[in-house]
Amino acid sequence: MNTTTIAPADPARRERGLTLPPVVPRLALLAVLVVAGYLINARFLSADNLRIIMLAVSTVGVMGLGMTLVLLAGEIDLSVGGVAVLAGVAGGQFIQSGSVWMVIAVTLGTGIAVGLLNGLCVTVLRVPSLIVTLGTLGITRACANLLSGGQAIFPRNVPGYLWLGHGSVAGVPVPVAVLVLAIAIALVATRYSVFGRALYAAGGNPKAAALSGVNVGGIRLLVFVLSGAGAAFAGMLESARLSYIDPAAFDGIELSVIAIATLGGVSLAGGRGTIGAMVVAALIIATMNNALNMLGMSAYLQQIVTAGVILAVVLPDSLQRKERDA
Incomplete structure (x- = not known):
């Protein structure tokens, strides 16, 4: 007599198909914050205040895109603040030329060069990215102060540079337009390209990815280069908005960028997270800070409240992932 019975399905597996995408609860939280901000002050939803929020998101958002790519690859980049400062100061040395294209080229070139250096140290020398980028952070900040003499640089005679911070495209501020374009490119690259599939594979299981033909080292090198370029561009946008290049700027911004990425559901272990959720997380932080300023x-x-919100969102996600992986 056959007494074999069929075991009940694993509840975690049954629920796995019902799990909401990470961006959904974050959108709900953003909606709650918007309503709360309006209740605090009716001017919260005014065009001027929304413009302030979006400009605040622009810098950290552009940096966050590069950081998200690095984290998805299973690495980390602590040097973004230093890269932004050094790249801005390096480009500022050519302000007297009056050529905005020269300034932009040197700024982006510096960011790419530092990102390439980070990537080579990680992929060729096999130094952990935490150590490499922590060292690069100190070196770039020191070099920025040596190069500038510790003095701010004012790009008054390069109106094209200032336009990057004060201009608009079809009524949209340039920093916001740049962020939107960067988000669109990142979404397409991570969702619909070979690069995106290789990125998630390299971050999720590098050994299996390598056996499948993925150039894991090349992916890691590329994301560090993109992170460096993103940090340099973000620094340029912020300097143009403030109308001066500050060699002491962006102190501690790397921690804020990492916090936004993790709030967006990006795993520090690599291979998990989305660009869309990270962008919503950046909006959450900017919206919350703006509302708290109004209070x-x-x-x-504000730092305590922000940290509390991040923990309140990230901890349940972590527990759910442990249950699903069990």
Whole structure:
């Protein structure tokens, strides 16, 4: 007599198909924050205030895109703040030429060069990215101060440079337009290209990816180059918006960028996360900070509230992932 019975399906597996995409709960939180901001102050939804929020998102958003690619590849880049500063100062040395294209080329070239250096140290020398980029952070900040003499650079005679921070395209501020374009490119690249599939494979299981023919080293090198370019461009947008290049700028911004990426559901272990959720996370932080400013809350209390929100969103996600992986 056959007494074989069929075991009930694993509840975690049954629920796996019902799991909401990471971006959905974050969109819900963003909607709640928008409503709360409006209740705090009706001017929250005014065109001027929304413009302020989007400009605040632009810099950290562009950096966040590069950081997200690095994290998806299973690495980390702590040097973005230093890269942004050094690239801006390097480009600022050519302000007197009056050529905006020269300034932009040197700025982006510096960011790409530092990103390439980071990538080569990680892929060729096999130094952990945490150590490499931490060292690069200190070196780039020191070099920026040596190159500038510790003095700010004012690009008054290059109106094209200032346009990057104060101009608009079809009524949209240039930094916001750049962010939207960068998001669109990143979404297409990660979702619909060979690069995107290789990126997730390299970050999720590098050994299996290598056996499948994925050039894991090449992917890691590329994401560091893109992160360096993104940091340089973000620094240029912020400097143009403020109308001066500050060699002491972006102090601690690398931690904010990593926090936004993790709030967006990007795994520090690599291979998990989406560009869309990261962008929503950046909007969440900017919206919350703006609302807290309207309440007159101090910067220190804002940091506590921000950290609390990040933990409240990230911890449940981590627990759910452990249950699904069990």
